[in-house]
Amino acid sequence: MLKNAKSFLLLLIEDNPGDVRLTQEAFKEIKQNISLEVVMDGVDALKYLRKEEPFTDKILPDLILLDLNLPKMDGREVIREIKADPYLRQIPIVVLTTSNARQDIINSYSLYANCFINKPVDFDQFFTIIQKIVDFWLLTAELPSLPASMNNNPHFYQSIS
Numbered sequence: 001m002l003k004n005a006k007s008f009l010l011l012l013i014e015d016n017p018g019d020v021r022l023t024q025e026a027f028k029e030i031k032q033n034i035s036l037e038v039v040m041d042g043v044d045a046l047k048y049l050r051k052e053e054p055f056t057d058k059i060l061p062d063l064i065l066l067d068l069n070l071p072k073m074d075g076r077e078v079i080r081e082i083k084a085d086p087y088l089r090q091i092p093i094v095v096l097t098t099s100n101a102r103q104d105i106i107n108s109y110s111l112y113a114n115c116f117i118n119k120p121v122d123f124d125q126f127f128t129i130i131q132k133i134v135d136f137w138l139l140t141a142e143l144p145s146l147p148a149s150m151n152n153n154p155h156f157y158q159s160i161s
Contacts, residue, residue, distance in 0.1 A: 006033065008032075009037065009059055009061045010027075011039065011049075011064045012065045013038075013039055013042070013066045013067060013078065015069075015070050019119070022126055024036060024038075025123075026131075030130065034134070040070075040071075041070050041071045041073065042071075042072055042073025042075065043073050045078050046073070049061075049088050049091075050088075062092075062138070063091070063092050063133075064091055064092065064093045064094065067096060068097040068108070075095065075097070076108070079093055079095075079111040079112065083111060083112045089112075093112075094114060094137065095115065097117075098119050104116075
C-alpha cells in the first residue's frame with residue numbers, strides 16, 4: 001500500500017484495446033490506491049482534460065500516460081496542446097509508446113513531455129515498467145496540486161473564456 005492513504009488518478013490515452021487491457025491488468029497487480037481513466041484518441045483526451053462533453057464530471061489526473069500514435073489527433077499534438085494550456089501544463093506526461101524512434105524521443109522532450117518510455121511487449125517487463133512509474137511518479141516525486149476550482153467546477157473552461 002502507499003506510504004500514505006492518498007489516492008491517485010491517472011489518465012491513459014491509448015487507442016489499442018490490447019494495450020489498454022495490459023495496462024489495466026498491470027495496475028491491478030500493483031494493488032495501490034490508483035484509479036485509471038482511459039480515453040482512446042487525442043481529441044477525447046483534450047475534451048477530458050478541458051472538462052468538455054461528455055467528460056464534464058471528470059476529475060483532472062495526477063499523471064498522464066500517453067501513446068504517440070493515436071487516431072484523430074496524435075500524441076505529439078496532445079502534448080503540444082496540454083503544455084500550451086496554463087491550467088493543464090503542470091500535469092506530468094509520461095510518453096508510453098512502442099516507438100523507439102530517435103526523432104520521437106527528441107520531439108517528445110522538445111514538446112516538454114516529462115518522460116519517454118518504450119513500451120515492452122512482454123507482460124513481466126511491462127509490469128516492471130508500470131511499477132517503476134508508480135514508484136517514481138506517485139511514491140517519490142512530489143506532484144503539483146491542481147487548483148480545486150478546476151476539479152470542482154465542471155464548467156471551469158467556460159467560466160474563464
